[in-house]
Amino acid sequence: MLKTLKLAALAMLIGAGAFSSAQAAQKVIVGDTGAPTSIIGRTLSLFKERAETYSKGDLNVEIYSNSQLGTFGTMATQMKVNLVNVMFIQPDALGQQVSIVTANSWPFLFANAEEMLKAWNGAGGQALIAEVEKRSGYRMIAPSWNVPRWIYTSREAKSLADVKGMKIRVPGTAIYVNQLKYLGLSSTPMNIAEVFTAMQQKVVEGMEGAISDMATYSMQDVSKAAIKSGHVLSPKAFLTYGPWVDKLTPANKEAFLKAAREASDFYGKTTQDEEKQLIAEFEKKGVKFVEPGMTTDEMRKAVEPLKKDLPEVWEWAQKLSAK
Numbered sequence: 001m002l003k004t005l006k007l008a009a010l011a012m013l014i015g016a017g018a019f020s021s022a023q024a025a026q027k028v029i030v031g032d033t034g035a036p037t038s039i040i041g042r043t044l045s046l047f048k049e050r051a052e053t054y055s056k057g058d059l060n061v062e063i064y065s066n067s068q069l070g071t072f073g074t075m076a077t078q079m080k081v082n083l084v085n086v087m088f089i090q091p092d093a094l095g096q097q098v099s100i101v102t103a104n105s106w107p108f109l110f111a112n113a114e115e116m117l118k119a120w121n122g123a124g125g126q127a128l129i130a131e132v133e134k135r136s137g138y139r140m141i142a143p144s145w146n147v148p149r150w151i152y153t154s155r156e157a158k159s160l161a162d163v164k165g166m167k168i169r170v171p172g173t174a175i176y177v178n179q180l181k182y183l184g185l186s187s188t189p190m191n192i193a194e195v196f197t198a199m200q201q202k203v204v205e206g207m208e209g210a211i212s213d214m215a216t217y218s219m220q221d222v223s224k225a226a227i228k229s230g231h232v233l234s235p236k237a238f239l240t241y242g243p244w245v246d247k248l249t250p251a252n253k254e255a256f257l258k259a260a261r262e263a264s265d266f267y268g269k270t271t272q273d274e275e276k277q278l279i280a281e282f283e284k285k286g287v288k289f290v291e292p293g294m295t296t297d298e299m300r301k302a303v304e305p306l307k308k309d310l311p312e313v314w315e316w317a318q319k320l321s322a323k
Contacts, residue, residue: 026252028061030086031069031078033193038216039270040088040236041065047088047238047263054255067193073172079241080137087239088267091132091140094239095173098136099313102175103128104234106317108300113145116233117268124320131316139242142261143235145268147275150228151185152214152287153206154199157225159293160184169195169207174310179231180208182303196222211278212271220285229292229299236267 034040048061069075069084072093078084095102110116119125120143129140157163164184170176172189180187188204198204199222207219238260248256307314
């Protein structure tokens with residue numbers, strides 16, 4: 001309760017400052033749940049630098065890291081009232097507001113990151129971005145290159161079979177809860193910032209995600225195995241609220257969009273460059289990287305029931321991945 005009140009007070013303070021003068025109205029509030037030193041943290045720092053430079057100081061970017069503004073869901077809600085303006089995150093973070101956006105997390109949809117990024121920049125991706133904004137007001141900008149999501153566990157494991165029934169933290173959307181369940185795991189939605197402690201206390205026994213994100217939340221210190229399932233391959237993107245962006249002056253809007261595109265490119269290149277280094281750091285901590293023990297086709301067949309569970313999301317996944 002106290003934490004909730006503190007978050008509300010901080011949000012009100014930020015919001016009051018955003019409307020205090022014409023100059024302050026150009027303030028850009030950026031929220032993140034990770035540390036400033038993470039890849040996303042560095043991406044946001046570059047965004048701040050470029051946005052302020054390109055706007056000649058007319059955009060004042062303030063970054064609040066380490067969940068200072070709450071969870072992803074809380075921050076997304078705050079966008080509608082101008083208390084948060086930007087996040088850099090996977091599109092499915094909006095899944096509780098508009099379900100079709102979770103098409104980005106349809107399992108085994110893309111063969112590689114290049115194919116994924118081409119799809120997002122193509123007709124299907126642009127159609128999904130437009131439909132999400134039409135339904136919700138949220139705008140996704142500059143999808144990035146990214147690495148696949150793997151399963152990290154506090155148990156020794158040689159394949160998916162060794163973690164059957166294990167409690168694995170997932171985002172709280174049906175696309176993740178159901179696909180991990182069909183792969184034999186016990187899907188457990190939880191605030192990502194609480195997972196490290198939860199694994200120490202054996203409340204959950206693992207988490208799935210991209211290695212860049214896993215390093216942010218110190219999974220290398222509580223994991224013994226990483227199963228290279230590659231179940232989801234999704235970009236990060238700058239998430240904002242369309243009506244807020246459109247109220248920026250033309251020059252500031254151009255500066256904002258240019259900075260977002262360049263920062264997204266930085267994230268993709270940095271993630272690609274640092275992936276092997278992160279794997280080595282995890283291995284140094286004793287984490288063993290193993291194959292799932294099933295082919296991609298076998299895993300894709302296992303999650304086939306998702307098509308009946310989420311028919312509209314499946315429809316949009318097909319549009320997104322259309323060649």
